[in-house]
Amino acid sequence: NVTYDEREGYFKLKSGKITRALTYNTVKTFAQTLRMMALCKEAIDTDEEVTKREAYYVSKNWGEARFEEQPESDTVMEDIEALFGVNREQLGFIPEEKGGEVAGELLVIDRDRTTGEKIEIDCTRFGSGAYSVPISVEQLEFKTKAKFVLAIETAGMFQRLNNHSFWRETNCILVSMGGVPTRACRRFIRRLSDEKHIPVYAFV
Template sequence: MKSLIEQAKDIHGEISVGRRPSLRVPIRSLSNVSFSLRKGFFTIGKKVSKRTLSYQTIKPFAQTVRMMAFAKHLIETDDFASKREVYYTSKGSAKRGAEAGKAGWGPAAFKEQPESDAIMDDMEAMVAVNREQLGFIPAEQNGSVAGELIVIDIDPATGRRIEIDCTAFGRGSYSIPSRVEGLGFRTKAKFILTVETAALFERLNGHAYWRDGKCIIVAMGGVPTRANRRFVRLLSDSCKLPVYVFTDGDPYGYGNIYRTMKVGSGNSAHISEFFCVPNAKLIGVTPQDIRDYNLPTHPLEDKDKKRAQDAIKNDPFFKNNRQWVQALREMVEMGVRVEQQAFAARGLNYVMEAYLPEKLRNPRKMLP
């Protein structure tokens, strides 16, 4: 709220002295993004775009100010809105004549949702607060959690503190909410295991691997969402737990899923500090695992090879890490990829009865 008010005061102050107001928005293009080896995540540079109110900029300027006002309203009323709802809010009702546009933003209404999304991202970078805290939430599934974990939350209806036992969902699981700030945790687990596929999560949860493994299992469901990454980061920091990531053994699993969990996204460098898990390690499936466990594989496609070669040459996270360069080159030379479910060839429960325990006993076989 403080950041929003300060921005609004700056605009008002410039207008009060007869100057055209300006918005200073950090440039979010990759030319203004760098990877910090010391910090372990992407950071945004100092370049900013100064958007001064003019005939050409009046609409996006007005849209940004209206978005700021809407965020202030959401915070004050402890409400939230999805990206799609923000888009429709700007349009207001469909009434005609004198009533037209009364409930909406009038000429500042968005024509298409990508226009609304871009303004939201700019505002997030401008006030340096993640949009979930401003009341804007994505309409997506954020993953599931199982294991010996108590999540401490607030009942939105009563405001009372509630404790959610992640072992008490039977064959189900706890769903990560879109807004995770303010959650508390209590656990005796030794580590967090995040898995790429829902199928593997169901197997591990269905057989209560978390009990024998003394861990918390988190399903990513593909590339982890912001809420998923933030939840894992908060849980790891709060309870001082290591994080192990389990993906398919292919360049997509490494470059899109694991890398996003560990160092964040270059496109969201302005907020990556809060949406990454620098202490994460890849438990598998590694190229060496293919040999060690004689796993069935699939041929690498041309797009896989290109993704791996591009990571070695251009990605600041991979190209600065000798172990990862070696692993990616090894995969390209082998010409194969492997799925998490490939362990089923050695028995349906081999992955939790043998593979995971062996890898946990030998952390040096994990990739950083």
């Protein structure tokens, strides 16, 4: 149910929909969906986050509505994403893995979760380290005069280029994808490219 938009440069959901009727055969899935939505509401109300794995284990206390395997839990989570038209991170569900690392000519503007004050994070000032992409990137703002983004497949090559300040020589932003990039890392790169109108090159 997706199509590739050549003009935009990424996949988009098509208009296909699934109607789920409440019957004897679907009552368990209905119950699981309602339970997962309740867990999501609790996470949002308390400003907490729940990993996908934790959500699966929490279901073990749901009696007959519990999930037998995590893929079942993940599928219901994806259904809720589609239902509300948002991503799972906005619903309070996060993956286990990190989002990615960033170094170079970029100021990331985030907010203090307690006070709401804006925080400017300079990605040139982490020494031999790097800025870690957060699980949710929708709230971030960017300031940069970089010429391009270099998305690097391996953490080792990212560290090597960062150690030699390659970003300073070429006026770019380095992003470590750590193999298969997380959704947060992909969204971070997409937003940065779209909003600042800079190209992205992949080093694989």
